[in-house]
Amino acid sequence: MRSLFSTLVLCAIVGLLAFGGVYFWKKSQIDHHHEHLSAFEWFCEEFDVGPEERQKIEALHLAYFPECEDHCIHYADTKKTLAEIIEDPGLDQHPEHAKAAEQLAQLKKEADKEFIDFIYSVAGEMDPKSSERYLQRMKGWLEKTTEIVVE
Amino acid sequence: MKKETFDQHLEEATEQLRTNRGADDLGGFERGVWAEIALHDERWTTRAVQIFREGIPALPMPAVAGSVAVALVAGVLTALVQSKAYGESLSESMEAQYVSSIHPVLRSESEGHRHESSGH
Numbered sequence: 104m105r106s107l108f109s110t111l112v113l114c115a116i117v118g119l120l121a122f123g124g125v126y127f128w129k130k131s132q133i134d135h136h137h138e139h140l141s142a143f144e145w146f147c148e149e150f151d152v153g154p155e156e157r158q159k160i161e162a163l164h165l166a167y168f169p170e171c172e173d174h175c176i177h178y179a180d181t182k183k184t185l186a187e188i189i190e191d192p193g194l195d196q197h198p199e200h201a202k203a204a205e206q207l208a209q210l211k212k213e214a215d216k217e218f219i220d221f222i223y224s225v226a227g228e229m230d231p232k233s234s235e236r237y238l239q240r241m242k243g244w245l246e247k248t249t250e251i252v253v254e
Numbered sequence: 255m256k257k258e259t260f261d262q263h264l265e266e267a268t269e270q271l272r273t274n275r276g277a278d279d280l281g282g283f284e285r286g287v288w289a290e291i292a293l294h295d296e297r298w299t300t301r302a303v304q305i306f307r308e309g310i311p312a313l314p315m316p317a318v319a320g321s322v323a324v325a326l327v328a329g330v331l332t333a334l335v336q337s338k339a340y341g342e343s344l345s346e347s348m349e350a351q352y353v354s355s356i357h358p359v360l361r362s363e364s365e366g367h368r369h370e371s372s373g374h
Contacts, residue, residue, distance in 0.1 A: 105318045107311055113318070114325035121329030122336075129337035142352035149345065167356065173327050174358035182362065221356055241353065248359045252340040 150233045159228045167221050174217060178210045215245055 105113075140148070143164060147157055185203040188194045222241045226234035313321070356361040 105313055105315065110313050110318050110321055114321050118329035121326045122333045125330050125333035126337050129333065130340055133337065133341045133344060137348065140348065142324070142348060142355050145348035146352050151348070164356070171356060171358050171361060175361040178358050178360040184288055211359055218357045238374050240349070244353045244357065244360070245320035248357060 113214075150229060150237050152229065152233070156228050160225055163221070163225055163228065169215065171221075174210070174214055178207070178214060181207045181210055211248070215248065218245070 123153060124250045137145075143161065144150070147160075152160060181203060185200075185207055188197065188203055194200055218241075226238050229237060350360075351364075354364040
């Protein structure tokens with residue numbers, strides 16, 4: 104026989120120890136796994152990319168990066184210009200303001216198009232099930248980029 | 255007991271209960287019943303007072319072992335659920351990293367790839 108109070112304390116201690124032990128063990132495993140994982144390796148793992156597909160898809164990524172980088176720089180510059188115009192009260196109704204805003208919107212459109220073309224080219228190298236999942240996940244990010252631009 | 259006899263007794267008993275009698279007129283049996291009801295008062299206040307009066311109830315060992323086992327399983331399951339959620343949150347951040355490497359707008363927004371005109 105054991106008192107209700109001591110049983111409750113014992114249960115709480117056992118429960119907490121079990122939780123702490125298992126949680127920190129699993130967490131350390133997850134942390135260790137993600138520690139040296141690059142974004143591309145994550146992609147391969149998440150979408151079950153096999154070794155053969157991996158080579159082709161990696162080549163696609165490597166070919167696309169410089170183009171993406173150029174577009175990124177252009178976009179960042181235009182955004183900075185627009186921010187400077189907005190900050191300057193003298194340029195409030197200036198044609199440069201509208202021009203920069205239009206240019207930024209155009210670059211966003213082009214970036215989305217590049218992104219869509221690229222994800223479809225990658226999906227083309229994947230097995231049908233994974234490619235469908237990949238496209239669905241990546242398309243979700245198009246809405247997020249629009250939200251970022253609006254912010 | 256036959257149904258007719260039971261019905262007759264029931265009627266008599268009901269009739270007796272209907273007659274309004276003072277507490278002093280209660281018979282031995284009725285006193286006993288009321289004493290039992292008073293002892294088994296289910297109101298939580300009465301029960302709490304009873305626990306303090308009689309001491310905290312003790313549990314038999316099998317019940318203690320069962321409770322500890324339940325606590326152990328609950329702890330392990332909660333930890334597994336929480337660690338899964340943690341893994342998913344890490345995976346989401348890896349996904350964000352991946353997308354920011356292939357979408358020019360997100361790339362320009364991410365800290366690691368922030369481009370200033372002077373820098374490039």
